[in-house]
Amino acid sequence: LERQLREAQSSVAELEETAGLRGAELEQVNAQLVAAGAEGRRLDSLAGLAKREAEAADAARHEAEARAAEVGAKLEGATKLLQRQAASSKAAAEAAARQHAAELAAERESAAEVERAAAAASDALATQLESTRALLER
Secondary structure, eight states, X not given: OHHHXXXXXXXXXXXXXXXXXXXXXXXXXXXXXXXXXXXXXXXHHHHHHHHHHHHHHXXXXXXXXXXXXXXXXXXXXXXXXXXXXXXXXXXXXXXXXXXXXXXXXXXHHHHHHHHHHHHHHHHHHHHHHHHXXXXXXX
């Protein structure tokens, strides 16, 4: 019986030692689970932050697209206005050029009339001078 008791005590000691080792392993696994949980929460937090940043970037992109469309529309309107103004200015310049050309033509015609009148007066004076000379010679 004593031998069986010693063997039983030895078996109990081995079981206690094994249980102690298992307990240490369980504590180590539990510590790893706690660390993994903390890492999981940290990764969840980072994922949430990345999601919020992506949403903010998406909103900024939408705003930039809207502003670009607005600027494009304003630029198109300004371009059309400038084209209309340029066409109007061109038409006004062409009309002014035609008016100036007509005025120059009228001035040329007037100068030609004055020249013709001067030539006629010169001819009349020359004729009168010849008549007067002829009379004086007689």
